[in-house]
Amino acid sequence: MENQIHFLWRLQEIDLDLSRMREQEQQLGVEIDRLKEEEEELVGVMAGLNEQLAAKNAERQNIQVEIERLKAMVADSKEKLTQIKNNKEYFAALKEIESSEKEMNLYETGLLELLEETEALQSQLNDQEVLLTEKREAIAAREAETASQVKGLKQELDAIQKERQKTIDLLDKRLLARYDRIRRRFANAVVSVERGTCMGCHVNVPPQVYINLLKGDEILNCPNCQRIMYSVPETDGE
Ligand SMILES: [Zn+2]
Secondary structure (H helix, E strand, C coil): CHHHHHHHHHHHHHHHHHHHHHHHHHHHHHHHHHHHHHHHHHHHHHHHHHHHHHHHHHHHHHHHHHHHHHHHHHHHHHHHHCCCCCHHHHHHHHHHHHHHHHHHHHHHHHHHHHHHHHHHHHHHHHHHHHHHHHHHHHHHHHHHHHHHHHHHHHHHHHHHHHHHHHHHHHCCHHHHHHHHHHHCCCCCCEEEEECCEECCCCCECCHHHHHHHHHCCCCCECCCCCCEEECCCCCCCC
8 A cells, every 4th residue: 555655646746747848848838939920910010011111102193194194294284385476375374384394393293202101111121121121030940959958858757657657557446446537636636634624725624634644555535625645654755
């Protein structure tokens, strides 16, 4: 019976190690997921900037078409000017040319502003591109690092699994079932009892139960929390 509780204690150590390692494994994936989310955000920002840039370029093209149209109009009007004999008509035509040229100037100023805006957008895009490249490099590096860590963890897990199986083979099947049942409620199904106190629920074990526990004839559950009690022979640290 005494050996059984030792094996069970060992099994619990193994199980706690296993869950710790599985958590570690998960944690590694979480970090990569976070980096990938950041990458997606950058891609989204860049798509937005590209959209803005395309809109500005379309606007620029429209203005250029408008300017070309006005230019042609002015050239046409200037040519007609030479054929006008009447003074009144002549000045009216001049005025028209003047107003077309004014309009053209306005468009050209607008065009310059658009060019500046386009350049600003382009430089923002370039900055984002650099960030994205850096992020992708970080992801690749982290993935490579994680892959080797996961590989190491898997090897350790395999070794521990084998040890777990060996320990299980040594255990009484009913005791194992009891352990598994309690483990559904508590990660530590087996707890030490120190100076008469259950280290799982920190409640004092009734004296008679404690005496029976120390005798080691049977494996007992804590009357309060139902965990399996283990009386540590020598307290080798917590
Ligand atoms: Zn207890």
